[in-house]
Amino acid sequence: MDKENKKTLSHSMGNVAIIFVTLMFSIFPLYLSDRYYFIRHDKLYAFYVLAGLLVIVMGNVFLVHYNKREKENKIENKKNKFSFTDYGMIGFFISAIISTLISDYKFDSLTGALGRNNGLILIFAYFVIYFIISRTYRENKVVPIVMAVVSSVVAFIGILQQFYWDPLNLYNGMSSSQYTKFISTIGNRNIFSAYLTIVMPLCMVLFILSKKYYQKIIYGVSTVITFGGIVCCNSDGSILGTLGLFVFCYIFFIRNLKDFSNLLIITSLMLIGCKVIRYFSYIMDDYSMGFSAIESTLVYGNTYVVIGITLVLGIFLNIFSEEKGITKTPKVITLSLIFLTILLFALGVFAFCYFTFIDTKTSLRGAMKYFRFNDSWGTHRGFMWIRGIYIFLNVNIIQKLFGTGCDTFGQIMTDMGYNDELMAFKNETTNAAHNIYLNYLVTVGIMGVLSYITFVVSALIRGIKRSLSNKYCVVLVASVISYSIQAIVNIDQPITTPLFIVIVALLENQNRIKA
Secondary structure (H helix, E strand, C coil), rough: CCCHHHHHHHHEEEEEEEHHHHCCCCCHCCCCCCCCCCCCHHHHHHHHHHHHHHHHHHHHHHHCCCCCCCCCHHHCCEEECCCHHHHHHHHHHHHHHHHHHHHHCCHHHHCCCCCCCCCCHHHHHHHHHHHHHHHHHHCHHCCCCHHHHHHHHHHHHHHHHHHCCCCCCCCCCCHHHHHHHCCCEEHHHHHHHHHHHHHHHHHHHHHHHHCCHHHHHHHHHHHHHHHHEEEEEHCCCHHHHHHHHHHHEEECCCCCHHHHHHHHHHHHHHHHHHHHHHHHHHHCCCCCCCCCCCHHHHCCCCCHHHHHHHHHHHHHHHHHHHHHHEEEEEEEEEHHHHHHHHHHHHHHHHHHHHHHHHHCCCCHHHHHHHHCCCCHHHHHHHHHHHHHHHHHHHHHHHHHHHHCCCCHHHCCCCCCCCCHHHHHHHHCCCCCCHHHHHHHHCCCCCHHHHHHHHHHHHHHHHHHHCCCCCHHHHHHHHHHHHEEEEEHHCCCCCCHHHHHHHHHHHHHHCCCCCC
């Protein structure tokens, strides 16, 4: 590219967008001011600062180029029309505005102070960031490498803390009973798990698609470490998101023998990483914060046969595809895997319905407990979900359409007496539904949650279609799928949601490029 082209508006704005995305996936996850005491507000203010700087710098770039409106200043390779994803974000923002205006808690809806600060101001920041990044970002090879390295550092800190090693002294001044609630530079374990369901899929798919050895090493190591972080954070959401990720990847990549072999190899390496954690635990005399049922199986269970099969098969198919020049996986294997996936899903649905509605007495242990939905399900998420539905059914028609106010779920739970019930049931209260979609249904109404779902699903559908011709898209699609699935049992907040919005913006950016 010559010097004249480098001075174009498109290129200059692209540089600013690249710097912003790099900072969001490097400085932002690591930043905290005073250990865990103000971590949510640390991230909130850090995001506001970065978003504000983006707007200011981007505005200055635009003004500098305002009088140089030659043809080269146009972003010629991008579609100019609004997409369904754009309309979803616009609808979500408008719903949040209306919800705030009609709310009984207008100021709190504006700031999100009654919940996790996910108020109208923060949603406005999402709105602005999404449209800037989706229109200006251009692909850059350094950004994903920075993301992989930093996410590995964040995950590794969490792994060490699982065994009471605290290299950054983040637990200083806290009671030991609080250790199990916070981890790494992200904070709450559930939020840490949400962060990992954004970055781990990026690293995993980049490993599968990378051609250069140094990239495979970076992304491979990052995948293993971030998956180790998922295993150590003991959160239902990350396991659910990872399961969805694997289902998508195995179905998507099975069409290409080379990609499928790389998927098998990285799967085996991730399982080997769990065994490394097992031997580290052995060295530490198993002195750890403990592992949940599924995580314990991955670390302590006898998974060596699975590791051996996936590793040997992956290497064999990789060599076979290179020597024979075969790229397409035989149809019988593809159809068999799809059939097996459908069968397992059907069995899971059957078991869930059976133990929830028919056999409600048989004692279930370990991971089997997830197949019976009741108030205690998912660390009493069942209680919150059922009461969340009660709230939605009991509010007036306007509130059904536009909600009770941004991030006011906890206050409405208190107003209707459900937090008192929760206190009697589990000796605690909540300010969120621990289900992003249900939380939005209550707080920004039917219009808001449908707009949000349109925002996410339309980006995914278009991204999957584009992935057939633009493999960079499938990297982002995998991240969006993983995070969106874990969102079923998690919450929106200013720590991971800004990163998710950036990922969707990057996906929309790729979707807008003319083929």
